Every structure is written in C-alpha cells, then in structure tokens.
Amino acid sequence: MAFLKKLVPPDNWKFPVIVTLAIFTGLALFVFKISNAPSYLGDKPETCVNCHIMAPQYATWSHSSHREKTNCNECHVPQDNIFRKYFFKAKDGLRHATVFTLRREPQVIFIKDEGRKVVHRNCIRCHEELLTDSKLLARTTETHTFRMERDCTDCHRETPHGRVNSLSSVPWARVPLPGPIVPGWLRNMMKNKD
Amino acid sequence: MKSIQQLLKEKPWLGWIIFTATVLIVFLLGMLASSIVQRRAEAVFAYTPEVTFSDFEPRNSLWGELFPREYDSYLKTADTTFRSKYNGSAMVDMLQESPRMVVLWAGYLFSRDYGQGRGHYYAIEDIWNTLRTGAPGAGVTSPQPNTCWACKSPDVPRLMNETGAAEFYRGTWETKGSEIINPIGCADCHEAKSMNLRISRPALIEAFESQGRDISKASHQEMRSLVCAQCHVEYYFNKKRTEGVDYLVFPWKNGTSLEEIEKYYDDIEFADWTHALSRAPMLKAQHPDYEVYLTGTHASRGVSCADCHMPFISEGGQKFTDHHLQSPLNNIAASCQVCHREETDKLVQDVYSRQDKIMENRIILETLLVRCHVEAKTAWDKGAGEDQMKDILSDIRKAQWRWDFSAAGHGNSFHSPVETGRIIAGGIAYAQDARVKLARVLAALGENREIPYPDISTKEKAQALIGLDMKKLRDEKKIFLDNVVPEWIRAGKEREAGY
Numbered sequence: 279m280a281f282l283k284k285l286v287p288p289d290n291w292k293f294p295v296i297v298t299l300a301i302f303t304g305l306a307l308f309v310f311k312i313s314n315a316p317s318y319l320g321d322k323p324e325t326c327v328n329c330h331i332m333a334p335q336y337a338t339w340s341h342s343s344h345r346e347k348t349n350c351n352e353c354h355v356p357q358d359n360i361f362r363k364y365f366f367k368a369k370d371g372l373r374h375a376t377v378f379t380l381r382r383e384p385q386v387i388f389i390k391d392e393g394r395k396v397v398h399r400n401c402i403r404c405h406e407e408l409l410t411d412s413k414l415l416a417r418t419t420e421t422h423t424f425r426m427e428r429d430c431t432d433c434h435r436e437t438p439h440g441r442v443n444s445l446s447s448v449p450w451a452r453v454p455l456p457g458p459i460v461p462g463w464l465r466n467m468m469k470n471k472d
Numbered sequence: 473m474k475s476i477q478q479l480l481k482e483k484p485w486l487g488w489i490i491f492t493a494t495v496l497i498v499f500l501l502g503m504l505a506s507s508i509v510q511r512r513a514e515a516v517f518a519y520t521p522e523v524t525f526s527d528f529e530p531r532n533s534l535w536g537e538l539f540p541r542e543y544d545s546y547l548k549t550a551d552t553t554f555r556s557k558y559n560g561s562a563m564v565d566m567l568q569e570s571p572r573m574v575v576l577w578a579g580y581l582f583s584r585d586y587g588q589g590r591g592h593y594y595a596i597e598d599i600w601n602t603l604r605t606g607a608p609g610a611g612v613t614s615p616q617p618n619t620c621w622a623c624k625s626p627d628v629p630r631l632m633n634e635t636g637a638a639e640f641y642r643g644t645w646e647t648k649g650s651e652i653i654n655p656i657g658c659a660d661c662h663e664a665k666s667m668n669l670r671i672s673r674p675a676l677i678e679a680f681e682s683q684g685r686d687i688s689k690a691s692h693q694e695m696r697s698l699v700c701a702q703c704h705v706e707y708y709f710n711k712k713r714t715e716g717v718d719y720l721v722f723p724w725k726n727g728t729s730l731e732e733i734e735k736y737y738d739d740i741e742f743a744d745w746t747h748a749l750s751r752a753p754m755l756k757a758q759h760p761d762y763e764v765y766l767t768g769t770h771a772s773r774g775v776s777c778a779d780c781h782m783p784f785i786s787e788g789g790q791k792f793t794d795h796h797l798q799s800p801l802n803n804i805a806a807s808c809q810v811c812h813r814e815e816t817d818k819l820v821q822d823v824y825s826r827q828d829k830i831m832e833n834r835i836i837l838e839t840l841l842v843r844c845h846v847e848a849k850t851a852w853d854k855g856a857g858e859d860q861m862k863d864i865l866s867d868i869r870k871a872q873w874r875w876d877f878s879a880a881g882h883g884n885s886f887h888s889p890v891e892t893g894r895i896i897a898g899g900i901a902y903a904q905d906a907r908v909k910l911a912r913v914l915a916a917l918g919e920n921r922e923i924p925y926p927d928i929s930t931k932e933k934a935q936a937l938i939g940l941d942m943k944k945l946r947d948e949k950k951i952f953l954d955n956v957v958p959e960w961i962r963a964g965k966e967r968e969a970g971y
Binding site: 284288301302305306308309312313327329330333334337338341342343346378379440441442444446447448449450451452453454455456457458459 | 475477498501502504505507508509511512513514515516518519521539542667668669692773774779783784786789790791792793810811
C-alpha cells in the first residue's frame with residue numbers, strides 16, 4: 279500500500295495525470311475494440327476471419343462436411359486440457375497477430391510442424407474408431423511405420439480445405455469478415471448530414 | 473527512496489527521458505492502432521467488387537464482366553446434353569413420356585404441353601415456346617396473366633421496384649413481352665453492392681410473414697436454400713387480394729406439409745380448375761421442391777440447395793461456387809462425395825433405386841386417376857346427381873393433389889423418398905376410395921360392367937380423347953414465335969440501350 283501511495287501524484291498534479299492516463303486507457307480500449315480482442319477467448323470460427331487473410335480457410339471449411347461438427351479450434355488447438363488449449367492459443371495467436379500486423383504473411387500459408395501435430399491428435403480424437411477397429415488389428419511388418427510415422431493429413435490432404443490455399447484463392451467467397459469500423463448509427467448520421 | 477520530484481530536480485535530463493519514452497509509447501500504440509484499422513478496412517474492400525450498377529440491373533453479362541468465373545459457369549446452364557435416368561438438363565416431353573397426364577389435366581392448359589424444364593439460361597425462351605402461354609397477337613391475348621413472368625427474369629424485380637408487385641402482376645402475359653427479355657440470372661439472387669444473397673421476390677417474404685416469421689433473420693446457410701425457394705415452391709394465384717390481379721401467393725400459412733397446404737386450399741374453397749371429364753374441383757401442384765426438401769434427411773442435417781446443386785469447385789488455383797445449376801448426378805465428385813466417400817456408381821445407384829421405387833407406385837396412382845376421371849364422366853353421362861358425386865369428386869381432388877405434389881417436384885423422390893412414398897400411398901387410398909364409391913353409383917345407375925380403360929398409349933391419342941386441336945395450337949404458336957417475339961426482343965434491346 280505504501281508503494282501505491284507513492285504513485286499517487288501530489289494534489290496540484292492530479293488533474294494532468296488523470297487526463298494523461300485516460301488518454302492511454304482510451305487508446306488501449308480503442309485497440310481492444312477494433313481488434314475484437316474478447317472474441318479470441320471463444321471458439322467461434324468468425325473470430326479467425328478477424329484477419330481477412332484467413333478467408334480461404336474459412337470458405338473451404340464452410341463448404342466441407344466438417345462444417346457440421348467442427349469449428350477451427352476443434353482441429354487447430356489442443357483439446358486435451360484447458361491450460362494447454364489456452365497456452366497454445368495465446369502462443370499461436372500472438373504469432374499470427376504479429377505476422378499480420380507487420381504484413382509478413384506469405385502468399386500461401388502452410389501449417390507448421392507443431393500445428394500439424396495438434397491437427398493429427400484432433401483427427402484421432404473424433405475418428406478414434408478408425409484406428410481402434412478390431413478388424414484392422416492384423417499386423418504386418420509395416421504396421422508400426424504406417425501407424426506411428428504418418429499423419430492423417432499425409433494422405434487426406436484435401437480434408438477439409440482442399441488443395442489450393444493461396445490468399446487469393448477464394449476471391450468472392452461470402453465470409454463473415456469484420457465490417458466497417460465506424461458503427462452503423464454514426465455512418466447514418468454522417469450520411470444524413472450531406 | 474527519493475520522490476520523482478526530487479529526482480527530477482537533481483537530474484533534469486531524466487525528465488527528457490520520461491518525455492521521450494512516453495512519446496515513443498504513444499507513437500507505437502498509435503501505429504498499432506492504425507495498422508489494425510487499416511487491415512480491417514482492407515477486409516471491407518478486399519472482397520467487395522467495384523460494382524457500378526444497381527440491384528436492378530437485369531443484364532447478366534454486365535455482372536459477368538466482374539465475376540467471369542461465376543458467369544462462365546452460369547452460361548453452362550445452356551448445356552442440354554446431360555440426361556439422368558428420370559431427369560437431367562434436356563427438354564423432355566413429359567406428356568409423351570406419360571400420356572396419362574393429358575387425361576389427368578383435361579380442361580387445364582397443362583394438357584396441351586408440359587416439358588421438363590431446361591436450365592435457367594432458357595427461362596425466357598421456354599416460356600415463349602410453351603403452348604400454355606398461348607399465341608397472343610393482333611387482338612388475341614394470352615390465357616395467362618403477367619404473374620407467369622414472376623420467376624423468369626431479373627427484369628421482374630426491376631419492374632416490381634418501379635410499379636410494386638400487384639401492378640406488375642396485372643394484365644395478360646403478352647403485355648410485358650418487351651419488358652422481360654433476360655433469363656434468370658444474377659440479380660434474382662444477389663445484391664449488387666455486396667454480392668450477398670438477397671430475396672428479390674415479395675411472395676416468399678409474404679409467405680414468411682403469414683407464418684409469423686421474419687425472413688431477414690435468415691442465416692447465410694439458410695439463404696443458400698431460400699433464394700431457390702423464391703420459385704421452386706408450391707404457389708397459387710389469389711384473385712381476391714387486389715381487384716383484377718392474379719396475385720402470387722405461397723399457401724404456407726398453416727405450414728408447408730402436403731396436408732397443411734391442402735387444408736389451406738380447402739378452407740378458402742380454392743380450385744385451379746374444374747376437371748373436363750370428372751368435373752372435380754382440382755388443385756394443380758406446382759413444384760413443391762423446397763417444401764419436400766425440408767422433410768428430407770439432407771435438410772435436417774443442414775445441407776442447403778447450393779451445397780449439392782452449386783458446389784465449390786476449383787479452377788486454375790481459384791475456388792468458387794459453381795453457378796452451373798444442374799443435377800448433382802452430373803457432378804458427383806464435387807457434390808455427393810464431399811460428405812459421402814463412396815464410389816460414384818454406388819452413389820448414382822442409390823439415387824436411382826429410390827427414384828425407381830417411388831416411380832413404381834406413382835404410375836399405379838396415375839393409372840388409377842385416369843380410371844377415376846373416366847368412370848366419373850361415365851357416371852355423369854348416365855345421369856348421376858351432384859349429391860351422389862360430391863364425395864367422389866372430393867376424393868379425386870385429394871388423390872390427384874397427392875399425385876401432383878409428388879410428381880411435380882422433379883427431385884422429390886430423392887430429396888425426401890419416405891415423405892414422397894407416404895404421399896403417393898395416401899393418393900392411392902383416396903383414388904381407390906373414389907372408385908369404390910363410383911362403382912356403387914354406377915351400379916345404381918344400371919352400369920355394372922367395368923368401364924374400359926381408354927387407349928392413351930400416345931400423347932396424341934390422349935389429347936384427341938380430351939378434344940384438343942393440337943395442330944391449330946401449334947400453328948398459332950408458330951405465328952406468334954415468328955412475328956411477335958422478334959418484336960419483343962427488338963423493343964427490349966432498344967430500351968436497354970438507353971440504360
């Protein structure tokens with residue numbers, strides 16, 4: 279408490295300090311709002327197209343059978359425990375946000391090794407019976423190699439996003455991108471002024 | 473620890489450092505904010521075309537300049553080479569396939585001509601060609617109202633925007649001949665500015681309202697079926713809504729099932745026509761594709777019309793929605809196999825086996841209905857009274873409504889085989905009921921032998937049986953097509969040149 283008291287400015291400085299801090303807070307809130315920051319805590323696929331370069335991934339998913347049962351996080355974020363989930367999400371998300379903000383995104387986005395492992399585990403999470411089916415338990419010399427050294431997506435390459443994923447591969451797909459920053463009521467007000 | 477004030481007093485340069493650091497933080501925070509703002513603004517523009525025309529631009533080729541892939545695939549609806557077992561993109565003379573239909577529609581224009589439709593590309597051409605629109609010309613009007621144009625063209629929303637729906641429907645069909653020249657296309661389903669899906673026809677909006685629902689709340693996935701449901705539905709012309717106007721209405725107030733729609737019609741004592749042989753007050757089911765689809769397993773799993781009839785396809789590194797509206801049987805890989813990982817032949821066989829089984833009973837019902845109409849005519853000829861015939865005619869109406877509801881939607885037996893089978897079974901029961909009652913009436917009138925089944929082995933024989941002069945109808949149509957239609961096209965093009 280003594281430390282906090284030290285931070286309190288003398289009476290004649292209070293006003294400018296309040297104003298300055300408010301400017302910072304306002305700016306931070308603005309960034310918070312326009313980046314849809316709270317949405318990153320949830321699982322809605324709309325969140326992933328906050329960055330519009332994810333439109334091809336969204337559009338291909340929404341035209342696949344996986345749209346009925348999954349969202350982005352079901353496959354691309356670990357689902358085995360909540361700490362791992364949010365740690366991975368924060369780590370991956372911050373990297374994505376940095377790349378996007380600095381305009382360092384490649385023309386064709388490829389999944390990284392770490393992400394591929396997560397996807398592989400998540401394939402198995404839902405499609406487990408395909409691996410544990412007793413009919414398939416017969417063993418050959420290659421069983422170990424086939425089972426343990428391959429990812430599902432090594433063969434199922436088109437599931438569910440298809441092959442082509444360049445940033446410009448779905449030019450007019452209807453994707454729920456974030457709308458204009460100026461809210462509708464304000465736009466209408468400005469329109470009326472003209 | 474010294475207070476900041478003291479520190480600053482001792483080392484004035486510290487003040488400058490704090491000042492510079494603050495400037496830097498605010499500057500960077502501002503950069504971050506503006507970067508986010510900029511990239512968000514990109515999203516607004518990156519996927520929005522530079523459209524210079526309005527929602528009511530009827531010329532598809534203009535939209536096509538901005539969306540060449542979608543437009544090129546749309547143009548493929550002109551292809552008529554695909555034929556599946558029962559349907560496809562070729563024009564099929566359904567009356568020739570089943571001359572029984574001629575008898576079923578005696579006294580109604582469908583007995584003249586009923587072709588299984590071609591692609592959207594031919595919407596205008598085919599409505600000119602069909603004998604059902606008659607041969608308007610000097611002093612002669614069409615037997616149809618302007619309402620028949622309602623689903624044929626993006627010129628329709630353009631005109632409705634100018635005059636309102638009721639005024640659009642007013643008058644006979646030929647009066648809008650030069651106004652409507654573009655086949656079904658872009659503006660029927662899309663907003664110009666955002667390219668989002670839109671409902672361009674009032675009938676569907678009003679049908680939703682009659683059920684207390686608000687269509688503007690529909691999700692994108694629902695819209696991918698609802699744009700189709702603007703036309704591929706059961707409808708009727710309400711003559712009472714606006715004086716002198718055949719107002720297009722979907723009979724959905726009680727719901728969209730066969731029985732709920734039937735109740736709607738019974739409650740308002742509606743009949744499309746009185747049958748020429750049996751004198752039954754008949755209902756003509758149009759094409760309740762959407763209603764029947766809703767009862768099927770694909771609908772209950774959230775699959776939309778567009779998912780199968782307009783799948784995502786890939787071409788030269790680009791993915792887009794295939795605007796070649798067609799039977800998914802012609803594109804199993806992009807439609808069925810997105811979800812069903814089976815061999816193509818197997819999937820096609822699954823569809824055909826459903827269609828075969830439904831067709832088997834549909835033909836039984838069709839044949840029974842021919843007998844019903846012929847036997848009822850015999851009863852009238854023998855002097856049967858109105859009160860004797862009342863129940864019979866009601867049974868015939870119900871039976872044929874069930875037959876038509878299942879037959880008129882070409883995809884019904886696949887979209888919802890169980891429901892379609894149920895409907896046909898109900899129809900067979902009503903038709904048999906009618907025939908049992910007819911047998912009693914005929915016996916009472918002294919007619920105790922079987923009434924012979926007419927020779928309707930061909931369309932021509934069936935049309936002669938109900939007294940149609942087909943040669944005259946065809947000759948008149950030819951004159952109309954040679955003289956009137958070219959004038960409509962010329963006047964329409966001239967009007968568009970002024971846009």
